[in-house]
Amino acid sequence: MDAPRCDCLIVQPIAQSAVRLLEDAGLVVHVAASTAFAHLEPYLATARAVITRNHGLSEEEIAAAPDLRMVGVHGTGTDKVHKASLAARDIPLANTPGANAQSVAELAIGLMLTCARSLVAADQASRSGDHLFSQKHRTFELSGRRLGLVGYGHIAKLVAGIARAFGMEVATVSRFTPAEELAEQGILFSPDLDSLCAWADIVSLHGIPQATPVIDARRLALIGANGILINTARGALIDEDALATALRDGMIAGAGLDVLTVEPIISGHPLLDCPNLVLTPHIGGSTNEALEKTGLQIAGKVLAELKAIGRVPGAGP
Ligand SMILES: NC(=O)c1ccc[n+]([C@@H]2O[C@H](COP(=O)([O-])OP(=O)(O)OC[C@H]3O[C@@H](n4cnc5c(N)ncnc54)[C@H](O)[C@@H]3O)[C@@H](O)[C@H]2O)c1
Numbered sequence: 001m002d003a004p005r006c007d008c009l010i011v012q013p014i015a016q017s018a019v020r021l022l023e024d025a026g027l028v029v030h031v032a033a034s035t036a037f038a039h040l041e042p043y044l045a046t047a048r049a050v051i052t053r054n055h056g057l058s059e060e061e062i063a064a065a066p067d068l069r070m071v072g073v074h075g076t077g078t079d080k081v082h083k084a085s086l087a088a089r090d091i092p093l094a095n096t097p098g099a100n101a102q103s104v105a106e107l108a109i110g111l112m113l114t115c116a117r118s119l120v121a122a123d124q125a126s127r128s129g130d131h132l133f134s135q136k137h138r139t140f141e142l143s144g145r146r147l148g149l150v151g152y153g154h155i156a157k158l159v160a161g162i163a164r165a166f167g168m169e170v171a172t173v174s175r176f177t178p179a180e181e182l183a184e185q186g187i188l189f190s191p192d193l194d195s196l197c198a199w200a201d202i203v204s205l206h207g208i209p210q211a212t213p214v215i216d217a218r219r220l221a222l223i224g225a226n227g228i229l230i231n232t233a234r235g236a237l238i239d240e241d242a243l244a245t246a247l248r249d250g251m252i253a254g255a256g257l258d259v260l261t262v263e264p265i266i267s268g269h270p271l272l273d274c275p276n277l278v279l280t281p282h283i284g285g286s287t288n289e290a291l292e293k294t295g296l297q298i299a300g301k302v303l304a305e306l307k308a309i310g311r312v313p314g315a316g317p
Pocket residue numbers: 075076077078097098100101104150151152153154155156174175176206207208209232233234258259282283284285286
């Protein structure tokens with residue numbers, strides 16, 4: 001059987017407005033019903049562009065797409081795309097920097113409030129009619145607290161703005177933003193991660209994962225028994241076994257995590273039994289607004305690239 005014609009394969013659902021943008025330009029678009037290779041393969045066979053999300057695009061999938069000229073990720077992280085395969089064929093890769101930043105920043109602040117006010121435990125107490133909760137739990141205001149941001153990209157900058165509006169002191173350790181620029185924004189410059197962890201009441205992670213976790217047992221000890229750790233970036237930034245131990249032993253006061261090293265969480269994971277931990281299932285960039293912005297931004301980039309190389313029917317280079 002001949003492969004169905006598909007100019008642009010969308011591996012995971014995207015905003016309908018983004019599909020319309022591509023179709024109105026004359027592209028045949030297929031939105032995959034499944035990410036199984038057997039389902040994608042016939043569409044990859046003719047695809048000039050692939051738009052993916054957290055599924056990424058594997059070496060095998062790229063090899064199955066001989067006409068591929070562009071890959072787009074509707075989101076920030078491109079960690080699951082096999083970049084060496086794209087580079088070997090000079091295929092550009094685009095993502096949507098900043099398009100979901102406001103949503104993630106708001107979630108990071110939400111996780112801080114959830115930890116500071118013990119909202120998960122408070123919800124359970126209220127459901128069970130326990131109105132003595134406030135006598136048993138010591139909660140605190142964000143105002144006046146010190147927030148340490150690890151990384152200072154699109155999301156961290158928005159978190160900083162909201163946190164300052166809450167009356168928090170904000171510092172960051174960033175290799176990419178000069179101290180003078182930070183000072184103009186009312187942000188303190190921290191010389192290194194150890195100093196930031198020791199200074200902050202709340203540490204919030206907004207960087208890109210490195211080869212080894214940036215938050216390990218030693219840095220958890222620096223964050224300290226009254227400290228809170230927030231992660232809306234990538235799970236690999238934290239040594240999760242060390243975090244589980246720190247939470248159980250009261251070495252830190254709480255944590256809020258939207259991301260884990262392996263998602264969804266595996267049964268028996270040491271974090272599952274931990275007190276003062278709030279988990280969300282990687283929802284940071286999944287508001288209606290973020291999905292619309294990421295979808296339209298990536299569809300626009302794919303279209304521009306295909307037009308530039310003369311691969312859109314009826315549109316010259
Ligand atoms: N939870 C979610 O749903 C969600 C949504 C969007 C992004 N994220 C993650 O949040 C993190 C931050 O995203 P962002 O949109 O602010 O990204 P960004 O690219 O704007 O910022 C990332 C920051 O990482 C640091 N960095 C490390 N190595 C760098 C390098 N070589 N060049 C430049 N900067 C470097 C910098 O401080 C930079 O500011 C990423 O890990 C991203 O994958 C998560």
